[in-house]
Structures are given as structure tokens and as C-alpha cells.
Amino acid sequence: MTNAIVSRVENDNVLVLERVFTAPRELVFKMFKEPEHLKRWWGPRGWEVPVCTIDFRPGGIWHYCMKCMDQNQGDFYGMESWGKAVYKEIDEPNSFSYTDYFSDAEGNINEELPSTDIVLEFVDLGDGTTKLINRAVYASGDALKTVMDMGMLQGISETWDRLEEALQAAK
Secondary structure, eight states: OOOOOEEEEETTTEEEEEEEESSOHHHHHHHHHOHHHHHHHOSSTTEEEEEEEEOOSTTOEEEEEEEEOOGGGGGGTTOEEEEEEEEEEEETTTEEEEEEEEEOTTOOBOTTSOOEEEEEEEEEOSSSOEEEEEEEEOSSHHHHHHHHHTTHHHHHHHHHHHHHHHHHHHO
16 A cells, blocks of 8 residues: 555644545545445454444444454454444535444443544545545543554554555445
């Protein structure tokens, strides 16, 4: 992959991630709103998304499960990680925002793990490429550190690599 993620932390509790994708903005946006697309690329390498339901509207819910299917990942093999997002604002194809939570299979929020307020911005660079800017706001610097210590940055890097691959296959 030629386009690596650029990351920075602002104000101790905001993680900003940016990457340029070689696909038009409308296609990149579409990859985030339709379950049949998200199931192909969401999650780090070796993980699949057996459950993915999306109600893409303000107040709607995205509920999903990532499951490690790679035996080479040792203790992670067979592990499930459930998430639940509640969409806030949608300005297609420019941006959307949501609050992301760790959850269980029933969609009950895990209050012991930090939630994240996320804004995704899709910037048309005018040459058939799109810059994706992800602003993730955590309640505190400690909450951000918790998810960073869980390997979130490596996970999102692999996830966005898989997104680039899915975009190329969809063109």
C-alpha cells in the first residue's frame, strides 16, 4: 500500500487519522454505509464480520461483530469483538458522525470500555482520489490511551488497507 495513515493526537484526547484513497468520494462514502461493503473490509487482517446491520440515518444503529478467523493470531483466534454505533449527522457524500461503543451480541453497551465520538470527512481531491479524515474524540487522554494500548492504530491501518483493496475491486 502506498498511502499510509497519517495520525496525530490533539488536545490529549482527540485522535485524527488521515489517508488518501484512490477512488472517487461517492464510492468511498458508499463503502461505509452499506453492510455488504463493510463486511468485505471492516476489521484488521485475519478478522471477518459475520454480523453487520446498518440503519444509516441520524439516530440509526450500526451493530456488528468482528471475529478472528486467523489461527496464526494465537489467543485472538475465535475471539469476537462486538461494536455498536449510533449515527448522529449525515451529509452524504461529505461527512457523517456517530458515537461508537463496545457492545455485546445483543447491542448492550459495555460501559467499562471507552466510547468514541467520530466524525468522518470525505474530501474530493479532484483527481479521482479521496482524502478520508477521521476525528475520534475520547472522554479523556486516558480513554484514548486505553484504545491505543489495545492495538487500535495497527487495527485501523490494516482495516484501511483492506478498504483500499475493496475500493480497487469495486471500480
